[in-house]
Amino acid sequence: MLTVKQIKEIREHLNKAQNPIFFFDNDGDGLCSFLLLQRFIGRGKGVPIRTFPELSSDYVKRINELNADYIFILDKPIVSQEFFEEIRQINLPIVYIDHHKIDFSLIPKFVNYYNPLLNKKKTNEPVTYLCYGISQKKEDAWIALIGSICDNYVPKFYSQIQKDYPDLTVQSKKSPEIYYNSQLGKIAQMFNFALKDSITNVVTMIKFLMKVKSPNDVLNESKDNFLMHKRFEEINKKYHKFLEKACDFDKKEKMIFFEYGGETSISADIANGLKYRFPNKVIVVAYISGAKANISVRGKKIREIALKAIKDLEDASGGGHEDAVGLRVKIEDLGKLRENFKKLI
Numbered sequence: 001m002l003t004v005k006q007i008k009e010i011r012e013h014l015n016k017a018q019n020p021i022f023f024f025d026n027d028g029d030g031l032c033s034f035l036l037l038q039r040f041i042g043r044g045k046g047v048p049i050r051t052f053p054e055l056s057s058d059y060v061k062r063i064n065e066l067n068a069d070y071i072f073i074l075d076k077p078i079v080s081q082e083f084f085e086e087i088r089q090i091n092l093p094i095v096y097i098d099h100h101k102i103d104f105s106l107i108p109k110f111v112n113y114y115n116p117l118l119n120k121k122k123t124n125e126p127v128t129y130l131c132y133g134i135s136q137k138k139e140d141a142w143i144a145l146i147g148s149i150c151d152n153y154v155p156k157f158y159s160q161i162q163k164d165y166p167d168l169t170v171q172s173k174k175s176p177e178i179y180y181n182s183q184l185g186k187i188a189q190m191f192n193f194a195l196k197d198s199i200t201n202v203v204t205m206i207k208f209l210m211k212v213k214s215p216n217d218v219l220n221e222s223k224d225n226f227l228m229h230k231r232f233e234e235i236n237k238k239y240h241k242f243l244e245k246a247c248d249f250d251k252k253e254k255m256i257f258f259e260y261g262g263e264t265s266i267s268a269d270i271a272n273g274l275k276y277r278f279p280n281k282v283i284v285v286a287y288i289s290g291a292k293a294n295i296s297v298r299g300k301k302i303r304e305i306a307l308k309a310i311k312d313l314e315d316a317s318g319g320g321h322e323d324a325v326g327l328r329v330k331i332e333d334l335g336k337l338r339e340n341f342k343k344l345i
């Protein structure tokens, strides 16, 4: 968790910002982090980051277009040095809140960087949870819960949520149970999938969510949210198709290695779905598009193994959490990657 002093500092930044731009990671945790801070001050624009793995300098032009006076970066583990350099030149303040384990020496001194992994008590709660500690708006607790379970974390206030929303929750206090089996979990899935829509539709969704009063207003289809429902149904169908395919593997193997293609990358979702069904397997899901594959890896203490597995691969990169890692390798190296994993696990 962030310290009282850090929370106070971030609130001061938010109060000073007249027209902040919030760059956030393109997933449920990133989106909910943004929503909590935006709804806290009632100002600012949200921009999901779609460049992978880093926030690239292409996004600097969005700052000018939106005439922003303050930059917030939420839940994005890598930011390119060019991005930082261009911001340094236009002299705008950056407040960067994250929870990933990275090479902290890459963050320039002028950036106001907050990561609980740097605190005395090292923790890595989802950025949504950190942002709820900043905003503390009780009526947004359901958003804080949704963003948290997107990152596999169940906050202590879940028991209160269970009391407030008995129809939208489940008895279990395990995050996959909440994510896959409750109505609040369905919203979490909707966020993750609807973020993969066109930018125009995503902007419409963000505007809707900046104002929405209750989870039921998200769940009940209306003229304000039918696009996000439509996109969710579309991707959910694809997701179940791929998941079923991936489940067809030799159960004696310690690893599930699944490759797929198509227009939309849903590797993290497929990997999480497989982990829920096969908690003891190492899971590697590769999305193939263009010259590189984007890969989601899941497994207990898998970070070190995954980074070792790409060591001898040219142009490969990777990072993430202890149990959940993202990799990027050249398509022709996928066979080698599979062999490396086999040897290491």
Ligand SMILES: [Mn+2]
Pocket (backbone or CB within 6 Å): 029, 030, 075, 126, 127, 151
């Ligand atoms: Mn996160």
